[in-house]
Amino acid sequence: MKHSIQPLTDALKSAREKKGLSQRAFGRAIGVPQSRLSKIESGAVDLRTSNLVEIARTLDLEVMLVPRQFVPAVNSLVKQTAETNGGYEAQRPLYQLNEEDDDA
Amino acid sequence: MKHSIQPLTDALKSAREKKGLSQRAFGRAIGVPQSRLSKIESGAVDLRTSNLVEIARTLDLEVMLVPRQFVPAVNSLVKQTAETNGGYEAQRPLYQLNEEDDDA
DNA sequence: CCAATTGATAACTTATTGCATATCACAATA
DNA sequence: TATTGTGATATGCAATAAGTTATCAATTGG
Numbered sequence: 001m002k003h004s005i006q007p008l009t010d011a012l013k014s015a016r017e018k019k020g021l022s023q024r025a026f027g028r029a030i031g032v033p034q035s036r037l038s039k040i041e042s043g044a045v046d047l048r049t050s051n052l053v054e055i056a057r058t059l060d061l062e063v064m065l066v067p068r069q070f071v072p073a074v075n076s077l078v079k080q081t082a083e084t085n086g087g088y089e090a091q092r093p094l095y096q097l098n099e100e101d102d103d104a
Numbered sequence: 105m106k107h108s109i110q111p112l113t114d115a116l117k118s119a120r121e122k123k124g125l126s127q128r129a130f131g132r133a134i135g136v137p138q139s140r141l142s143k144i145e146s147g148a149v150d151l152r153t154s155n156l157v158e159i160a161r162t163l164d165l166e167v168m169l170v171p172r173q174f175v176p177a178v179n180s181l182v183k184q185t186a187e188t189n190g191g192y193e194a195q196r197p198l199y200q201l202n203e204e205d206d207d208a
Numbered sequence: 209c210c211a212a213t214t215g216a217t218a219a220c221t222t223a224t225t226g227c228a229t230a231t232c233a234c235a236a237t238a
Numbered sequence: 239t240a241t242t243g244t245g246a247t248a249t250g251c252a253a254t255a256a257g258t259t260a261t262c263a264a265t266t267g268g
Contacts, residue, residue, distance in 0.1 A: 023216095024214075038217080048224085
């Protein structure tokens with residue numbers, strides 16, 4: 001793995017935790033074993049792009065290709081809103097509407 | 105591949121073309137065979153995340169996880185600048201500074 | 209103290225990537 | 239017409255992702 005994908009997987013982990021979901025609960029929601037989520041979040045594996053997209057979407061995140069010159073702008077845009085608005089994860093995601101079983 | 109990654113690979117293809125590089129020329133620059141680039145750009149393979157990041161960076165693009173609510177904002181930001189500025193790829197990338205051999 | 213939850217880790221199997229290499233059809237052009 | 243550049247495709251092989259299942263240590267709560 002020439003290029004580390006840690007920043008990306010770290011973001012996935014943060015997003016999951018913000019939703020208050022355990023790896024098992026989240027894994028059940030998206031059909032992925034807990035063992036695998038652990039490996040992904042720790043950066044132990046180089047997951048396929050479609051898998052990244054799938055997991056990200058479940059967490060209300062979208063994988064985008066941003067021209068380098070816009071990266072700082074995008075970062076501050078996202079961060080600012082998060083701070084002044086109690087986090088951009090404030091709104092409940094769809095898949096969580098029917099969550100009686102928060103975990104096993 | 106549950107989730108298509110075509111929009112992403114299409115973006116890679118567009119970025120490469122904007123730089124006026126053939127698959128062979130670009131492949132040589134990043135150490136990837138032309139046959140593979142073809143498969144990637146056509147969406148025939150589900151490349152690994154680190155590979156996506158690597159290729160994107162060579163094209164001055166960064167893979168980012170953007171909260172869904174910000175996707176439209178980011179899109180318009182990038183698009184607008186591209187239109188009123190002759191494209192955000194106007195600036196020459198680093199790896200192209202020493203390009204005598206534009207292709208094989 | 210015991211039970212439940214959480215994340216990390218392991219072993220095994222299967223599916224797919226990714227490289228190397230070669231060929232092909234098509235288009236542009238000398 | 240012959241040549242050259244382009245992207246699409248094929249085969250074989252090694253590396254690794256991804257699912258299945260199970261266990262473990264460290265919390266945390268009854």
